[in-house]
Amino acid sequence: MTENGRGLIDVGTDHGFLPLFLAQNGYTGRLYASDINRMPLDSAIRAAREASLEERIGFLLSDGLDACPPDEVDTIVIAGMGGDLICRILDRAEWCLDKRYTLILQPMTKAEVVRYWLVNNGFTLTEEKLVREGFLYQIIKAKYLGNMPLTDAELFSGAYKNIRAETLAGEWLDELIVRFEREERGLLSAGKPEEGRVSICRSVLRGLRQMKGKLV
Ligand SMILES: C[S@@+](CC[C@H](N)C(=O)[O-])C[C@H]1O[C@@H](n2cnc3c(N)ncnc32)[C@H](O)[C@@H]1O
DSSP states (O other): OOOOOSEEEEETOTTTHHHHHHHHTTOOSEEEEEESSHHHHHHHHHHHHHTTOGGGEEEEEOSTTTTOOGGGOSEEEEEEEEHHHHHHHHHTOGGGSSTTOEEEEEEEEOHHHHHHHHHTTTOEEEEEEEEEESEEEEEEEEESSOOOOOOHHHHHHOOHHHHTTOTTHHHHHHHHHHHHHHHHHHHHHSSSOOHHHHHHHHHHHHHHHHHHHHHO
């Protein structure tokens, strides 16, 4: 999902696999591997050294985007973290609210919170991928092209225009439908159901079923 460009930062790089892969596969812009912890950053440096690519990548010990040089990147990748943390990192880096930057985000939890943050902070979700490796991973690409309207259901599933062509779209929507049906049943069986939550569940379910109906 990355495009060749001026530069890319991988926030929370851990072993540095992504910058290393890009350096080995034709990416020509600047590459930064950053992590808040010394140990993962050292292991990223070791991996780059073993591949003789240590000089090709800039290594930053940084909380989120704090140490990122804004003029040297156009793509920000934040993968493998919870949705709340991803939003906190973006909140602290107001400079990324700019047409120059593309965000590629892979939240491990609360993808709906990340989508909500994006579409209410001037971003359009330009591409979304679903990848299954045991867990179903959602990858969101967003550009600062203006707020994008999303339904309640799309906050959870991804924008219909983005996911409809994904091989996993049908099974992903089914998984979400089962999850929200279970939640609705749980709420209704409680002595005093929380009305607001029940109506959100119903609105999400309606949207998910509509999307599923359009797919088949
Ligand atoms: C589960 S790993 C994800 C690694 C890789 N990005 C991936 O997707 O496979 C999460 C990494 O994020 C780092 N991390 C956690 N909070 C961070 C923050 N506020 N800023 C930068 N890195 C952070 C951790 O040290 C860890 O190396």
